[in-house]
Amino acid sequence: MQRSLIRRLIDAVPTAFLPMAAAVALAAAIAPQPGASLTLLRGLAVTLLLTLPSLAVGTTLGTLAGSWAAVAPRSAGGLFGRLLAGAGPLVPGFLLAAVAALAVRAGASPAPLGWTALAIPAACQAARLARPAMARALGPGSEGGAVRMARGLGLDERTILRHHALPQAVVPVMTGLRSAVMAAMVGAVALESLLDLPGAGSLMIDGARAGSAAGVIPPLVALAGLTALLVALGAAVRDWIDPANRSAMPYGGA
């Protein structure tokens, strides 16, 4: 995990860290109010804190539920997965952010609501991608070849699901992670702005409301860098769960 994480982070330097650093420097140079760069740094941390956990939890949950929906569509987990997969684009993050804002006005606690509002779209997206891939992996088509072979070689169903079918369902989710990150970013901006959280997104929206380019551009660039950082983290996770990278096997003498 560590080596691939470091490699991915180094790869992300030009697309992630450089824009963020440039944005902070830019804020210090052109922003009207003093201490803008520090505010921006804090804002980036808030946005990261908002998006990262919800993306991780939502994607994991959605992948498992979506895969299960293809295995046992009538079970409780399967129904949940089908619900998530069917909802898909029905619930964009910014709309959920509005609902969350409404609930906060009614007296709910903002942090868990905010995370939930961002996790649901990620889960929907993951389930939408995982379900058909799992169905293909278990189906009669050419993509089901590995599962048929494993059955023919006499493996038990649990091993087959875990090692032969699930990896095929995870692949499209990991490929589609980029769009999930972007959707989460949009949702986070809406959430911060509606709930008055001190994130980079609300900084950008405040700047836009004030009509000041100096207030808009640094947070915008920083958010683009943050997106690239999250995508890089996703790639590191993909490397980690990919079994092809965990092959250091003692087989000497064989």
Place this chain on the structure above:
Amino acid sequence: MKDGDPMADFEQPPLSPVRQPPQGGPSTVPQAPRGFARGLSGAAVLAALTLACAAAPLMADGSTIRRLDADPVAAALLDGRGSLSFALLAAVLGGLAGIVWALLAFLLGALRGDPARRRSIAAAERLAGLPLALLVPAAGGLFGGLWPLALVTAATAAPAVAVLAHAEISALTRAEFLNAARAAALPEPAVMRRHLVPNALRPLLAAATLALPRVLAAESFASLLGLGLPPTLGSWGASVGLAARLGDPLGLAPPALLLALALWSACAVADAAVAGSRKP
């Protein structure tokens, strides 16, 4: 061994009229591409929404339409006119821009060699990986006005369209039937006119439909934050944002539901179009 089966040479008529693919089980029956029914229902929902929004003024009782006074459903339908017509405008612009981008890449490839084509599409890919939707509220705050907003919204959708359109066309240019046409001594312009262009139209249109859900979402997002369409036009996103700020659940539900429905159906149409344009 029972080798001498007396019925061995009995000829049966060919068994199954159902075509069986070389691999896979016998239970395969020709069927419509995946998501076709969903796409059809999405199109129907989208059409119904458009009609309802267009007919909304008839439902309002008075001669003057004042959104704040009207009941929430009628107000939401009125808002839909702004959202849907803007989305259509921006989607057409964005889809066109994306297709032109992909075609220009091919033109560049023909003039300056293949690396130039690859570079221009790689640029689109990199752009499609950025959170371009954030540009829409920024532009709404900085420039205001309908047309700048429409152009920026269209620009956020164009790279994704360009990438898909490019992939579809480059798959098509390698198709074997173009070689068959060349073997019939058709000159290159005729090959393009008679075989390439008719087969490219459908995938290109499908790629362009990708723009619709994107621009609808981007505009709603910007309007939600009060930085989207001018207030005179009305928009689902603006109503949702206003209701959220005021803490008014009754005012939030109708536009939010209509917006979710419109987004779902736009996505369903785009998914079905893209899946249907691929060769099975």
Place this chain on the structure above:
Amino acid sequence: MNLITARAAPLETDALTLMVEDHVLLDRATLQVERGEVLAVTGGAGAGKTALLGVLADQPLPGVDAAGRARVDGRRLLIAQGGQLAPRRPLALQVAEVVGHHLGIDLRSALRRMADGLDRMGVPAAARRFDLPPEQISQSLRWACLFAMAAAVGPAVLLADSPCAGLDPTVRLRLLHRLADWARAEGVALLLAGRPEDRVDGPADRVLRLRHGRLVPDSAVPPERSAPASPPVGHEMPGSALLRARTVGMAYPLSPGPKGEPRELTVLHGVDLDLRAGETVALLGETGSAKATLARALLCLPPPTAGSVAWMGRDMVPAAVPAASAAEADQAGLRRTRRDLQPLFPDPAASFDPSMTIAAQFAVALESLRPDIPASQRALRIAEALAAAGLPDGTAERWPAGLTAAEAARAGLARALLSGPRALVADEPAATLSAEERSGFLDTLRVVRDHHRLSLVVATEQFAEGLRDADRGIVLLAGHVVESAAAGILLTAPLHPYSRAMLAASRGERPALEGDAPSGLAQPAGCPLRRRCPLARDFCAQAMPPLEEVSPGHRVACHYWDAPEGGAADGA
């Protein structure tokens, strides 16, 4: 055949009937496989092989109902169609999983058993990469690993569905023979199911054909039509070559090297070919032999990057280069050439424009190639061509997507006949067809050829099938011609070790080549065959042997073609 053994056969069925809805897929099949016996079941696509094996492995396909009795004693394994393993999971883990599951042993012992299995499959120790995931090892090595895995488990019954399908014939037959040897030595009942043209029957003790839902014993006379029933002697008129290709070469540009120097990959090295009127030439070779590239180069689709291709004395290459703004005269010449020289494509279904009916695209082709035929006569001409290819009248109005593979192949033939050509260049014309459909199509092609007195170039990897009706054969290996001779000579006494191996494989015998063909990007120096060849000596690494004439009309490119060690490849 009625072996009465003390112990019952491990695999036995009695009046086994398989139904899909109300279709009978398999009608009252009775078969029995003894210990150490190898049984082959052959049948075309959709004949019900997979359904039969599924029932025998106790994993019936969904929607298939079985009646009758099927009994399997002892441990059974099914090697499913396609030979896929979990693509990203390292091989070692999968081996440990399977072997450990059946035998309850740890990873190290499982891998040791696996290594024994790989020895039996003839995989050299250097090629054993247990740490790699299956997607990173070659297809043939993956099949060898599957067989070795089965050997490591040691089942009583092994069922293999289309084993090694898609591999080159020489590689496929080598592995199948190894598998059969293992089964005989270990007393395993082995059932191989596959398409007849894949020659899974080669290593088998007994062959059953699955045809129209019945399992029938293969007729006493094997379908070995290799003795050429007097191949039609071409009217050999010296000097009357219709198509004359000289030093035809093909190179593809690669990305520039580290110093920015341009690089290219040469796949076809200066091949000469003459096609006389009424003559049939078979281009024989396996993956990477550039037989398809040569066929395309002869058609100038795309034109070769080196050498010349002349049709009746007129060079086609300059006119066919697309970028050059060739003169009108050249275009007219190219049009006349194309009228005389028509292609058959390897994937006929993909060679039809999906947005036009068959009649519409035939009309376009006819309009372009034969402007002398008035528009009113075109429909008649199209109907004639379709009839000649054995298609019913209604086909003209159908859409390409609705055609079956067999109909598409025949429609491709009909299109080639439209313009009244004098020669056809066919690249694996029957690659999408199997069993009866395949032989039916090839028969039609032969009838059409004889009827229209066409010259024919056929590129194929099926050695005996390609030569059966040919006058001459040209054996290609890695873009070089390694042997060229009359068809009868190649079918009886080929001299090059590669030709011998291909002939053996096409008869279902054991080819005397080890290992796999090297990749096109990493060809060994000298003779491309030397790492697999039984005759190879040190000198083979130094130079590609020249093509020399060993007897009139028979050329061989091998340093040691007359060396005594023929090995098993002679296959007499």
